[in-house]
Amino acid sequence: MNPFLRKLALRANLDDGDVAALGAATSDVAQVEAGRDLVSEGVRPDAAYVILDGFACRYKLVPDGGRSILAYLVPGDGCDLHASLLNRAIHSVATLTPCTVASIPYRTIKGLAALRPNIYRALWWSVLVDEAVLQEWLVGVGRRSADKQVAHIICELFARLNAVGLGLEPEYRLPLAQSELADTAGLSNVHLSRVLADLRRAGLIESGRKSVRVPNLARLQEFSGFTPDYLLLPGRDPAVEALGALPQMTGQVRAASGP
């Protein structure tokens, strides 16, 4: 069971047919080296991608040459499965580490969406989560101090990794470079280095070249004020309705896909 399946299973009950269909859809797998664009802003991608292993990010370049990271993609995350509507990517996606990537032709997504209401629901759910994460980042950049914001981002990544059963063992490490965190938090590399030094001094993290380790996640969460509510994770999260009540906007699709 790959991380993509595990992620979708958080949002909807997948039956054997769903699992088989998703397994087939993600069977076209490739290794991609670190630092490669999977999708380039302005270009029409020919397929959607799902990260099965490694880290990637969505980003935009700004006129002065800077980069703004809009989201991290961890194993299980897809890039723009829903954006098949668009003619042209409105942001780029790049690998941050070597990645195992499955590519899924748009027509396969279309087929899954039409025939597999559970999958369909889970995909749209993940769009809502993406939006909630963006909102939280916007709050962070605007209103949190640099150290708390960086800590918050790190906590969020661990919460998301945890949700797909990754990232916690053996040593709570993220393979992120400082320049990546800087482009996420809207800080300069130099200042981000100082912020990490402060967090290190406070014993909240350990960091090295392209690596951030969290010896005590609970302490970092407390420091940053992180709560996982907005990630809409099931079970632990009171915002999420019981799964049985989900089909609201898709009732007719379910009926249509019946025998």
Added chain:
Amino acid sequence: MNPFLRKLALRANLDDGDVAALGAATSDVAQVEAGRDLVSEGVRPDAAYVILDGFACRYKLVPDGGRSILAYLVPGDGCDLHASLLNRAIHSVATLTPCTVASIPYRTIKGLAALRPNIYRALWWSVLVDEAVLQEWLVGVGRRSADKQVAHIICELFARLNAVGLGLEPEYRLPLAQSELADTAGLSNVHLSRVLADLRRAGLIESGRKSVRVPNLARLQEFSGFTPDYLLLPGRDPAVEALGALPQMTGQVRAASGP
């Protein structure tokens, strides 16, 4: 034809039945005074709302008492039509001016979505636009100077108003207070006042109490580097696929609603 219809018509071809159904759905109209919450974070709303006249915003309160504005809602915009999945609002929505608001019970939305594929598609499209706008704001807060960022936000609002045929006549005025722009841009009220003074001195805007006027939109766009690409407006925007190609993820829904 109300602004909600006009907005949805940007995304999909609405037939007579669609228009009639939307008209009926938005017939429960109320006047709401300025500064009232339509939706409160943490509370389950009992209906979705559509702004027919006036300005509103989505916001979150942060622990230190500050407010972070996450989106502006202009006539035609709905608040969280898609969020009927959630048990509990993850942000609040408040009116900024007196508003005319239609409330739509969730089951009506469900019905429209199931029976009216054109409407369904248009609603999801607007979710993608919301996400694109959030991304652009995140870039702005992180990487744009205060004056350009504020100018960019103003340009965006005019572009969105323009798309539903509003806001340009008679005098290119927005009813925004400085504290609202400050909470959007992540700036203090004091500094925002100085930023507006700079823009005023440069002849790019005129501003008064709860009012920002733009005498020459093209100049402000040039100053801020604004391009409307990310708003995914049809026609003028090469990112948007021909409407006929839209049904991708909803093909089965269309079939289900047929005769």
Added chain:
DNA sequence: CGATTATTTGACCAGCTTCAAACAGTGTGG
């Protein structure tokens, strides 16, 4: 008119950026 809300202005300071240089790992070719 007085009370309230919105905006402006000034003074001072903190946080962050920029520039510049040093430093430390990592990989590469001789």
Added chain:
DNA sequence: CCACACTGTTTGAAGCTGGTCAAATAATCG
């Protein structure tokens, strides 16, 4: 295996941007 280049991180110094505090001004409302 070492020398060299390269990338990523650290550190210092100087300066700008924007925050905070405080008070003045202006518009709106009752």
